[in-house]
Amino acid sequence: MDTKLLGNYLKDRRGKLNPSDFGISPLRRRTPGLRREEVANRANVSATWYTWLEQGRGGSPSAEVLNRLAEALELTQVEREHLFLLAQQRPPQVQYQACEPVSPQLQRVLDSLEHSPALVKTATWDIVAWNEAARAILTDYTKIPAGQRNVLRLLFGNTEVRRHMVNWLQDATFAVAAFRAEVMRAGAMETVQPLVTELCELSPEFNAIWQDYDVQHYGEGVKHARHPLVGEFIFEYSTFAVEGRTDLGLLIYTPSSPADRQKTEALISHWRQQQADVNGSR
Structure with missing residues (x-):
């Protein structure tokens, strides 16, 4: 596992979130996106550990934690799969969903x-x-x-x-x-x-x-x-x-x-x- 690539990806996804979408004022923010502690809170993980994760020293997250991070960061299906590949070198376990109409x-x-x-x-x-x-x-x-x-x-x-x-x-x-x-x-x-x-x-x-x-x-x-x-x-x-x-x-x-x-x-x-x-x- 390349912890640096994983950390960079999490940081990039976090930075592209709009605080207003989560009822958070975007004022008085030096950088775009959510703060680390805000993502950690949404994913129900320690803010310190999430910070380490972005810094490339948080170890290998479990599938359960990765799913919570994907939800906290509002990742798409392909983004979620990429997150698992970075963290565990494998795609996530298939989650069956009812089919939508064909395009x-x-x-x-x-x-x-x-x-x-x-x-x-x-x-x-x-x-x-x-x-x-x-x-x-x-x-x-x-x-x-x-x-x-x-x-x-x-x-x-x-x-x-x-x-x-x-x-x-x-x-x-x-x-x-x-x-x-x-x-x-x-x-x-x-x-x-x-x-x-x-x-x-x-x-x-x-x-x-x-x-x-x-x-x-x-x-x-x-x-x-x-x-x-x-x-x-x-x-x-x-x-x-x-x-x-x-x-x-x-x-x-x-x-x-x-x-x-x-x-x-x-x-x-x-x-x-x-x-x-x-x-x-x-």
Whole structure:
């Protein structure tokens, strides 16, 4: 740990705070920002020890103290992570938070993938965004109540989704293992317990798979699908982290071959025609 870098960072963040934001008069202050004792008081630490910390001689703070300092200094998520890296050479433990809506920019990325089904899921695998290709080929998420738009709910509770999967048991087993690993990493196991309990009661297959305690990384892979109009086709899927949004993951399905792309295009075209017919009949 470089105590000098840590001290300089704390001093810099403290100096950029506005005393008025904390109900403190900015008058009679020789330097900008909060005073050391004011930050120490907000973080519930000794003013003397905080002074030593800024001077590079306060030792290595615990994670609990670092969290209090981050809150006292009103650090952003990325600033908090930087504080932990300086003090402990590791990022802070993940703190699961309920997901906020995706940004318009991210939605435009999805929409630009015309022939590749793509969706955004949370750390608890709720589906919060998708593109037209996903609606046409995977399932029409707009017709599913928001509280039911969960990957595992669809895998184990939606017969249409299951019917379109060539290797349902293999894919479902892998998905449950990846789900377990991801929610544990996100610190969200307690949050998903009601969902797990519900699925165990709903599906004996899910219950048996869940009891295996397997874990996997989702990463990249191949998905075999089928549709009455075009028969079987293959997607390659890739998952991506969303920068600045640890609560979100981007999942993209790409046609595996030119023949698979043709089938994908045919399904999207057919779906668009269906939508046009429905809209025209209104």
